[in-house]
Ligand SMILES: *[C@@H]1O[C@H](CO)[C@@H](O)[C@H](O)[C@H]1NC(C)=O
């Protein structure tokens with residue numbers, strides 16, 4: 001009898017270190033720098049939290065150019081990614097067995113430790129629904145002693161990882177790798193949330209679970225008509241993306257998405273669009289090279305735009321930033337008020353002052369579930385308010 005896909009899958013599962021896909025990439029790597037002076041609008045800019053909930057924004061001007069990135073050589077051929085993605089694309093795109101409680105996959109993408117781990121630990125510990133989530137970490141393979149770095153609920157959750165570097169396709173590849181491992185690991189994983197080491201939860205696990213499990217759509221920012229889109233599109237050469245990706249189909253959005261199982265399988269199954277996004281950018285265009293912010297929004301808008309809520313559920317604060325990095329909250333800013341203010345905001349679609357606005361997102365009124373970026377010095381303050389504020393609904 002020839003092996004069935006199921007038996008192949010079982011064989012794979014046996015060979016994988018009990019796959020817990022936390023992708024951990026430092027947030028540095030996952031934070032986009034938007035240095036192009038021509039860019040009129042790169043990300044929603046949000047007013048200071050002390051103001052009311054209006055959402056007006058100002059264009060980012062006078063970006064500061066970051067220092068050149070170190071050269072990046074991906075010595076790994078991606079053969080074993082290819083076979084991993086192939087295997088993962090054959091899983092059942094619906095959670096199975098039918099009727100069993102669906103699960104959330106939290107995929108931490110990091111290159112170093114998880115400084116906010118104590119808060120996440122509490123988040124996961126405080127639920128009685130311990131069988132309703134899985135944690136996966138994508139960490140720098142050159143970091144030794146993952147077993148010492150990632151403890152408690154994070155113990156043993158690292159998936160086979162490769163180095164990541166911003167301005168390269170490696171961050172998008174890490175995201176795909178996390179999706180693949182999470183798909184293969186648990187047929188009940190239903191929603192796949194990417195988490196950075198500077199992300200915090202904004203609500204309890206139970207609240208997050210209820211919100212995500214009832215959705216049949218992915219939450220992924222998908223912006224069109226963005227300033228700077230051509231620069232990003234042409235970063236590999238004016239015609240390099242053709243014919244697979246025409247400029248009119250190119251999209252921009254935060255990497256921090258929550259994808260349905262269906263869309264996770266679409267992403268690991270896709271080789272056609274990926275063949276373009278995985279090309280390196282030309283050296284002179286390296287600061288326009290954010291494949292992780294373009295690949296997933298472009299792919300999903302081409303394949304199933306109506307299956308997506310085109311906004312991210314991860315709050316980020318662009319107020320007053322000119323260097324392409326969102327605001328990093330520090331300990332002195334953290335308190336109940338900050339959490340309540342962020343909770344009072346609602347995800348939306350791009351900059352309302354230009355044509356990206358989509359009232360349908362506003363009308364849904366989905367809550368933010370996560371927020372970034374929180375410096376490692378905030379962990380004490382966050383823990384102080386964890387039980388009474390952050391994890392209280
Ligand atoms: C980690 O996972 C491996 C492989 O599944 C298992 O043998 C080991 O006992 C686990 N270690 C801990 C500390 O859970």
Ligand SMILES: *[C@@H]1O[C@H](CO)[C@@H](O)[C@H](O)[C@H]1NC(C)=O
Nearest residue numbers: 076079080081083084160161
């Ligand atoms: C891919 O290669 C890496 C490093 O050689 C290894 O750790 C990993 O298990 C491989 N993954 C698969 C799916 O074969």
Ligand SMILES: *[C@@H]1O[C@H](CO)[C@@H](O)[C@H](O)[C@H]1NC(C)=O
Nearest residue numbers: 118121122124125126152153
């Ligand atoms: C969470 O639970 C784990 C395992 O039950 C335990 O080791 C850890 O101390 C707990 N952490 C917190 C913050 O309660």
Ligand SMILES: *[C@@H]1O[C@H](CO)[C@@H](O)[C@H](O)[C@H]1NC(C)=O
Nearest residue numbers: 089090093265266269270272
């Ligand atoms: C995977 O991609 C192939 C080729 O594009 C397509 O024929 C197939 O239907 C896809 N499978 C899934 C599960 O999306």
Ligand SMILES: *[C@@H]1O[C@H](CO)[C@@H](O)[C@H](O)[C@H]1NC(C)=O
Nearest residue numbers: 224225226227353354355356
């Ligand atoms: C917005 O859309 C309208 C109609 O599609 C178009 O005429 C206008 O130029 C667009 N404005 C911007 C700022 O893109």
